[in-house]
Amino acid sequence: MVAIPGPSVVPDRVMKAMHQASPDIYSDEFHTLSASVHSDLKRVVQSENIYLAAYIANGHGAWEAALTNLFSPGDLILVISTGIFAAGWARFADALGIQAEVMEFGFRNDIDTERLAERLEEDKDGQIKAVLTVHVDTASSVRNDIQSLSSILKDSGHPALLLVDCIASLACDPYRMDAWGVDVTIAASQKGLMLPTGMAFVFFSHRAMQAGMGAKLRTPYWDWNRRVNPDEFYQTYCGTAPAQHLFGLREALDMILNEEGLENVLQRHAILAKAVWAAVDQWGREGPLECNIVNREKRSHAVTALRAGAPYGAQLRQWLSTHTGVTLGVGLGAGTPDDPEASGAFRIGHMGHLNAHMMMGTLASMEAGFEAIGCPRGQGAIEAAAAEIKRLEHFRTS
Numbered sequence: 001m002v003a004i005p006g007p008s009v010v011p012d013r014v015m016k017a018m019h020q021a022s023p024d025i026y027s028d029e030f031h032t033l034s035a036s037v038h039s040d041l042k043r044v045v046q047s048e049n050i051y052l053a054a055y056i057a058n059g060h061g062a063w064e065a066a067l068t069n070l071f072s073p074g075d076l077i078l079v080i081s082t083g084i085f086a087a088g089w090a091r092f093a094d095a096l097g098i099q100a101e102v103m104e105f106g107f108r109n110d111i112d113t114e115r116l117a118e119r120l121e122e123d124k125d126g127q128i129k130a131v132l133t134v135h136v137d138t139a140s141s142v143r144n145d146i147q148s149l150s151s152i153l154k155d156s157g158h159p160a161l162l163l164v165d166c167i168a169s170l171a172c173d174p175y176r177m178d179a180w181g182v183d184v185t186i187a188a189s190q191k192g193l194m195l196p197t198g199m200a201f202v203f204f205s206h207r208a209m210q211a212g213m214g215a216k217l218r219t220p221y222w223d224w225n226r227r228v229n230p231d232e233f234y235q236t237y238c239g240t241a242p243a244q245h246l247f248g249l250r251e252a253l254d255m256i257l258n259e260e261g262l263e264n265v266l267q268r269h270a271i272l273a274k275a276v277w278a279a280v281d282q283w284g285r286e287g288p289l290e291c292n293i294v295n296r297e298k299r300s301h302a303v304t305a306l307r308a309g310a311p312y313g314a315q316l317r318q319w320l321s322t323h324t325g326v327t328l329g330v331g332l333g334a335g336t337p338d339d340p341e342a343s344g345a346f347r348i349g350h351m352g353h354l355n356a357h358m359m360m361g362t363l364a365s366m367e368a369g370f371e372a373i374g375c376p377r378g379q380g381a382i383e384a385a386a387a388e389i390k391r392l393e394h395f396r397t398s
């Protein structure tokens with residue numbers, strides 16, 4: 001089983017839904033299916049007043065789509081970094097000739113909104129066109145408070161757009177695009193949406209659409225206007241529609257929205273995450289293991305980054321995949337340049353199609369692994385996790 005933070009486990013039901021012969025992509029039936037997927041994806045970001053451009057791409061494609069639809073060479077953007085992914089987005093911007101100013105908060109913290117407020121205050125003539133950040137950084141596993149960040153922007157009266165990468169968090173951590181006033185949300189198919197990699201989504205507000213009208217970086221393939229206002233269906237995906245992905249998405253969205261219910265999905269993620277943290281707290285009592293993000297309120301419900309000290313992180317991952325069939329995520333960005341393994345970083349992905357017995361199986365396998373590699377640790381981890389799991393009021397049956 002993969003317990004990595006994406007691609008996540010694809011449910012059999014989704015695989016079966018994808019396993020269909022190619023349909024007539026010019027039929028009304030197929031166009032209706034595509035439209036239903038688009039409108040349900042908007043329900044997942046909790047927004048009604050937005051456009052959705054869907055791409056046959058991974059998350060990096062959606063980054064580029066957002067940048068090219070909004071900006072021109074020389075534009076200044078402020079990128080707020082709390083791990084590795086926002087900085088990656090900034091590098092894309094740089095490569096496109098956009099000036100990306102990175103405000104760095106390190107690998108173990110969330111955003112300090114006061115520093116943002118000060119920077120916006122300095123920018124009297126509104127040079128900063130947009131503020132970009134990630135909701136959840138999949139490497140550090142921090143969850144940023146997007147609502148507060150948006151309030152800072154609004155209260156400052158600064159006209160910058162707010163762009164948020166929700167690739168790790170969508171359908172895992174609560175996210176409300178409309179209520180929080182986000183202009184652009186980036187997502188992809190392979191994490192909380194439970195699909196294979198291959199589709200990426202850019203949700204954008206009317207304000208963003210207007211702001212991007214003069215963007216000189218726009219190219220025909222990434223152009224979001226044509227995708228949301230197609231003269232004919234063909235333009236919705238700028239070419240042949242990804243039929244099997246859309247079949248899979250239809251099934252996954254039924255599972256999320258119409259069967260389990262989004263609130264229950266989010267609650268399940270919260271409880272499974274807390275089970276992980278409860279186990280780590282116990283293990284960490286008498287050993288090196290700790291969560292990368294110390295403050296629980298700032299941790300994502302989709303992924304937990306851990307530090308076990310060298311050499312335990314790498315040894316544990318190796319032992320688990322060899323002896324138990326559980327694959328944990330590699331640590332990203334946590335070591336030092338001289339010694340990337342120093343923190344013994346690794347990650348547990350707990351996103352998407354995951355239930356209590358999968359989570360408990362992962363944690364119990366880790367217990368066995370710590371014993372096998374001789375990693376010092378406290379006792380009682382599995383009992384502590386079970387105490388959290390017991391709070392689950394429903395479970396996913398399929």
Ligand SMILES: Cc1ncc(COP(=O)(O)O)c(C=O)c1O
Nearest residue numbers: 058059060085136138167168188
């Ligand atoms: C927060 C975040 N942003 C961006 C990406 C890049 O997405 P992709 O690998 O699909 O291109 C990832 C991938 O893990 C991610 O977790």
